[in-house]
Amino acid sequence: MTTPTISTTPALDLTYVRSQFPSLAQSVNGSPAVFFDGPGGTQVPQRVIDAIANYLRHDNANTGGAYATSRRTDAMIAEARAAMADFLHCGADEVAFGPNMTTLTFAVSRALGRDLGPGDEIVLTRLDHDANFSPWLQMAEDRGVTVRIAEIHNNNCTLDLADLASKINEKTKLVAVGYASNAVGTINPVKVIVKLAHAAGALAYIDAVHYGPHGLIDVAALDCDFLACSTYKFFGPHMGVLYGKREHLQRLRPYKVRPLTENIPYRWEWGTLNHENIAAITACVDYFADLGRHAATKNRMADPARFSLGGNNDTQLSPRRAAIEAAYAAIHEHERALTERMMAGLSKIPRLKIYGITDPARFNDRCATFAVRIDGHTPLEIATKLGDHGFFTWDGNYYALNLTEHLDVEKSGGFLRIGLVHYNTAEEVDRFLLALQEIVKS
Numbered sequence: 005m006t007t008p009t010i011s012t013t014p015a016l017d018l019t020y021v022r023s024q025f026p027s028l029a030q031s032v033n034g035s036p037a038v039f040f041d042g043p044g045g046t047q048v049p050q051r052v053i054d055a056i057a058n059y060l061r062h063d064n065a066n067t068g069g070a071y072a073t074s075r076r077t078d079a080m081i082a083e084a085r086a087a088m089a090d091f092l093h094c095g096a097d098e099v100a101f102g103p104n105m106t107t108l109t110f111a112v113s114r115a116l117g118r119d120l121g122p123g124d125e126i127v128l129t130r131l132d133h134d135a136n137f138s139p140w141l142q143m144a145e146d147r148g149v150t151v152r153i154a155e156i157h158n159n160n161c162t163l164d165l166a167d168l169a170s171k172i173n174e175k176t177k178l179v180a181v182g183y184a185s186n187a188v189g190t191i192n193p194v195k196v197i198v199k200l201a202h203a204a205g206a207l208a209y210i211d212a213v214h215y216g217p218h219g220l221i222d223v224a225a226l227d228c229d230f231l232a233c234s235t236y237k238f239f240g241p242h243m244g245v246l247y248g249k250r251e252h253l254q255r256l257r258p259y260k261v262r263p264l265t266e267n268i269p270y271r272w273e274w275g276t277l278n279h280e281n282i283a284a285i286t287a288c289v290d291y292f293a294d295l296g297r298h299a300a301t302k303n304r305m306a307d308p309a310r311f312s313l314g315g316n317n318d319t320q321l322s323p324r325r326a327a328i329e330a331a332y333a334a335i336h337e338h339e340r341a342l343t344e345r346m347m348a349g350l351s352k353i354p355r356l357k358i359y360g361i362t363d364p365a366r367f368n369d370r371c372a373t374f375a376v377r378i379d380g381h382t383p384l385e386i387a388t389k390l391g392d393h394g395f396f397t398w399d400g401n402y403y404a405l406n407l408t409e410h411l412d413v414e415k416s417g418g419f420l421r422i423g424l425v426h427y428n429t430a431e432e433v434d435r436f437l438l439a440l441q442e443i444v445k446s
C-alpha cells in the first residue's frame with residue numbers, strides 16, 4: 005500500500021456547513037457528539053426543520069381540495085417534485101414519493117412481477133442491502149422466476165463484474181444493483197451494469213440510498229430504468245423517492261386503489277403521503293444548491309474548472325442542478341481527504357481488519373464508510389464504548405445480510421461501521437482514532 009497524501013486545504017467551509025446543522029452541537033457525557041452514523045440516517049439543516057414546522061403551521065391539508073391550504077399543499081408537492089427532478093436530473097413526472105426506499109421497491113417489484121413468470125430470470129447481487137434483494141426474491145418466488153446472484157471479490161468487497169456479466173442472458177428481465185454498499189462503502193460501476201442489462205433487453209433498478217449523500221446522481225447519464233433513494237440519508241426528511249423512466253411508469257401496472265388517477269407519477273403514490281416531510285424535500289435540495297454556490301465561490305479561485313457553476317458544459321442544466329453538481333464536487337474532495345485520514349489511522353491499529361477497498365489508488369471507488377472488526381472485541385462492545393464517549397457508530401449487518409453471511413461475520417456480530425459524511429471533520433477523525441486506540445488497548 006502506498007503512503008496516502010493527506011489534503012490540508014478543505015474543499016468545504018466546515019464552519020458554514022456545520023452552522024447549518026443544529027444537532028451537531030450536542031454533547032455526550034461532556035464530550036462533543038461525533039456523528040459517524042450517517043449511513044443509518046444523517047442530521048438535517050435548520051431549513052429542513054423549519055420547512056416541516058411551517059407546513060404544519062400554515063398549509064396542513066389533504067391534496068386536491070377546492071380551498072387555500074389544499075391548493076398550497078398541491079403546489080408544495082409540485083415544488084418538491086421539481087426539486088427532486090433537479091437533484092436526480094430527470095423530469096418532474098418521473099419522480100414518485102413514498103415512505104421509504106424499501107416500500108417503493110416492494111411496490112415496483114410487485115408491478116414488474118405481474119408480467120413475469122417461469123422461464124424469466126432476474127439478477128441480484130451479494131453486495132446489496134436487503135431492500136434491493138428481498139422484494140425481488142419474494143416476487144420471484146411468487147411468479148416462478150429464476151434468481152441469479154452476482155458474487156463479490158472477497159479481498160476488497162467489490163462486485164465481480166465478470167460473474168455479473170456471465171449471469172445476464174436473453175432470459176434476464178431485471179438487474180437490481182446498489183450504487184454503493186451501505187456496509188463496506190464500495191461504489192459499483194452502475195453505468196456499466198446498466199449497459200450490460202440493456203444489451204440483454206433487461207431493465208436496471210438502482211438502489212442509490214447509500215450513494216446519495218456522497219456522490220452526484222444523474223439518472224439521465226446512467227440511463228437506468230429505475231432508481232430509488234431516501235432523503236433521510238442525505239440531510240433531508242424521512243422519505244423515499246423513486247425515479248422511473250416515463251415510459252415504464254406509464255406502461256407497468258402498479259397495484260393501486262381504483263379512484264387513484266392513472267396519470268404519472270401519481271399512480272405510483274399510494275394513500276395520503278407525509279406532506280410535512282415532502283415540504284422538507286425542497287429545503288433539503290436547496291441546502292445542496294446553496295452549499296454548491298458557497299463552495300463554488302470559495303473554491304473557484306483555486307480551481308475554476310472543477311468548482312464552476314456551469315456544470316459539465318451542459319447548457320440545459322437548471323441553475324439549481326448546476327449548483328448541486330458544484331456541491332458534490334466539493335463534498336467529494338472533502339470526503340476523499342477524510343477517507344485518506346481515516347484509512348491511514350485505522351491501518352495502524354493492531355488486530356484491526358478493514359473490509360472493502362483499502363488501496364488509495366481505488367479510493368474513488370469507495371465512499372467514506374468503513375466496516376471493521378478488531379480481534380478480541382465484538383462490534384457491539386466497541387460501538388457501545390465509543391457511544392459512551394460521544395462517537396456514534398453502528399454495529400451488526402445494517403441489513404446487508406447477504407454480505408455478512410458470505411464473509412462469515414454474521415454470527416459474531418457483523419462489523420463496526422464508521423460512516424462519515426461531509427459535515428464531519430478531520431479533527432473528529434483524529435479524536436475518533438485516539439479513542440478507538442484506547443478502547444482496543446483495554
Ligand SMILES: Cc1ncc(COP(=O)(O)O)c(C=O)c1O
Nearest residue numbers: 104105106133135186213214234
Ligand atoms: C443501501 C441501502 N439500501 C436501502 C436501504 C433502505 O432504505 P429505506 O430505509 O429508505 O427503506 C438502506 C437503509 O439503510 C440502505 O443503506
